[in-house]
Amino acid sequence: MDINSTGNIDLLVKNFLNGDRKAFEKVYKLYHPLLYNYGCQFRLDASIVDDFIQDIFIDIWNSRERLNIKQLKPYLFKCLRNKLTKQLAKEVKEKDKAEKYWREEFEISYDPASLGIDTENKTELEKKLAACIEELSPRQRELIFLIFYNDMSYIEAADVLNIKIKTAYNQIHNSISTLRKSLLFVYLGFGLFQHL
Amino acid sequence: MNSKEDFLNNDLFRKWVNSNDEEVNNYWQQWMKDNPDLANSAKENRELFRAMRFEEFKPKENLVNSSWDKVDSLTKPKRRFINFNSIVKIAAVLAVAVVAYFPIKEQLTKKEQEVKKPEQKIVYVEKQAKKGSKLTLNLGDGSIIKLNAGSSITYPSSFAADRREVELKGEAYFEIAHDENRPFTVKSDKLLTTVLGTKFSVNAYKEGNTKIALVSGKVKVENTTKTDEEPVYLEPGLKVVLRNNQLEKEKLDSAYDLGWKDGMITFKDEDIDEIKEKLENWYGVDIQINNKGKIARSFKGIYRNELLTNVLASIGYAMNFEYEINGNNVLIVGK
Structure with missing residues (x-):
């Protein structure tokens, strides 16, 4: 199915929430890969992510008449996020070694080539790029993931993270200025950002 | 606009970053003509987002x-x-x-x-x-x-x-x-x-x-x-x-x-060829058997929602074989 044809998806979601099981299956198979990719970014056990996705859909199906879901996609992401953050907190507590359990959520990498830069010392450059990205907070990276890689509006992404829309705007603005500042030092001399 | 990079808040900027839609592209070409002082900044910011790579987790085939x-x-x-x-x-x-x-x-x-x-x-x-x-x-x-x-x-x-x-x-x-x-x-x-x-x-x-x-x-x-x-x-x-x-x-x-419909894979006094066929269907793998002569004649057992590796380890223990899983290929060797 064409994931961009919003009209079709709206209809599908409507049928699903009205109890159409064929639509249910389609909606499930459409959103499962998206949710799975999102959930795995939290760097927890992948099978837990699948379990949570199942739980969420079963819950929605069973209480679909009571629920008033306006936008399914952010709702799904939000449910999964809540479950994962709870799980994360639980695991960190259980292990009692938060340090060991530190994980790079929403890890981003920069491929030098995709920035149009070519250099002999690739590993050194990649390291420096990674250091730049690490200056972004996990929440900033998550927002970037939702907005720019999962086609969510600021309103939807803010809803998923349970933050104000204005905060979402600020986070994205801050991300960009952080990146531009840190990348400036890396790329000085390459002539990429004339305006930095 | 109070901040010079308010275009970041524009929903169409997001579309510009994550798609190659021609209409969206045309909009931004025009926008950059209208805002020459911000044109480079917009272009560079777009590149900064587009060049990011998140690790992609795809659910396995089945x-x-x-x-x-x-x-x-x-x-x-x-x-x-x-x-x-x-x-x-x-x-x-x-x-x-x-x-x-x-x-x-x-x-x-x-x-x-x-x-x-x-x-x-x-x-x-x-x-x-x-x-x-x-x-x-x-x-x-x-x-x-x-x-x-x-x-x-x-x-x-x-x-x-x-x-x-x-x-x-x-x-x-x-x-x-x-x-x-x-x-x-x-x-x-x-x-x-x-x-x-x-x-x-x-x-x-x-x-x-x-x-x-x-x-x-x-x-x-x-x-x-x-x-x-x-x-x-x-x-x-x-x-x-x-x-x-x-x-x-x-x-x-x-x-x-009837157990299969509830996630149970069952073997009722089955020989290694029957077991091979069942496992291949159930787990979607290809199994090769070497040294068949050394494998026990039949096996009886039930597994519920078990991983292939656990099932193979268990049967292998009973029937005398070792196994190796390589992606979708399984090698069973009688010992």
């Missing part, structure tokens, strides 16, 4: 299907037209193990030609559960069919007014909606199984060996190759087995005969 199967079975509606009392009377639960490796569609067309009725065109639907995954189907009449891995079923897109007929290759479990006027028939290799409203499972993996087991209700089983023979009527708790073209009644073992 995960989405098997995940859906679980959700499906846990949310399946209880059928309204059967009240509790009538369940006992009309709902038959039947497990059918049939062997049917024959060209299904050809058979159907032949039959049509023989009849030569000017019937309206029937469109047949074939559904297949790939190796390593199961598939649940909802037929238009309210019946539900669960296909085991590596099985396929053919049925008309809409049933006739006086009968419901499907043809099966492999194994399937049926929950048939009761309809007195339209008996439901499963064709498989040599057997016809007819019910009014019932739940049953058909296994047609292997040739020459057919099993039909009934949990409750009543079904009729006929051997199509012996038209003079009386059909067998099956009572609950029994199964009928076709051996050497003879129908024999036996007691039903719900774990071995």
Whole structure:
């Protein structure tokens, strides 16, 4: 199915929430890969992510008449996020070694080539790029993931993270200025950002 | 605009970053002409986002299907037209193990030609559960069919007014909606199984060996190759087995005969070749066996929702083999 044809998806979601099981299956198979990719970014056990996705859909199906879901996609992401953050907190507590359990959520990498830069010392450059990205907070990276890689509006992404829309705007603005500042030092001399 | 980079908040900026849509692109080309002082900044910011790479986690090939199967079975509606009392009377639960490796569609067309009725065109639907995954189907009449891995079923897109007929290759479990006027028939290799409203499972993996087991209700089983023979009527708790073209009644073992639909892979005194075939279907892998002579003759066991590696370790311990899993390939070596 064409994931961009919003009209079709709206209809599908409507049928699903009205109890159409064929639509249910389609909606499930459409959103499962998206949710799975999102959930795995939290760097927890992948099978837990699948379990949570199942739980969420079963819950929605069973209480679909009571629920008033306006936008399914952010709702799904939000449910999964809540479950994962709870799980994360639980695991960190259980292990009692938060340090060991530190994980790079929403890890981003920069491929030098995709920035149009070519250099002999690739590993050194990649390291420096990674250091730049690490200056972004996990929440900033998550927002970037939702907005720019999962086609969510600021309103939807803010809803998923349970933050104000204005905060979402600020986070994205801050991300960009952080990146531009840190990348400036890396790329000085390459002539990429004339305006930095 | 109070901040010079307010364009970041523009919904179309997001579209510009994550797509190559021409309209969106044109909008930003125009925007950059109108805002020359911000044009470079916009372009660079777009590149900064576009060049980011998140690790991509794709669900493994069968995960989405098997995940859906679980959700499906846990949310399946209880059928309204059967009240509790009538369940006992009309709902038959039947497990059918049939062997049917024959060209299904050809058979159907032949039959049509023989009849030569000017019937309206029937469109047949074939559904297949790939190796390593199961598939649940909802037929238009309210019946539900669960296909085991590596099985396929053919049925008309809409049933006739006086009968419901499907043809099966492999194994399937049926929950048939009761309809007195339209008996439901499963064709498989040599057997016809007819019910009014019932739940049953058909296994047609292997040739020459057919099993039909009934949990409750009543079904009729006929051997199509012996038209003079009386059909067998099956009572609950029994199964009928076709051996050497003879129908024999036996007691039903719900774990071995029906367990697959609840995630149980079962082996009832099976040799390594039968085990290989089952594992290949169930887990969607290819198995190679070396040193077969050193492997024990037969194995009996049941595993529920177990990982392939655990199943292999357990059987290997009992049957004396070692194994190696390499992606979709499994090597079994007798020791």
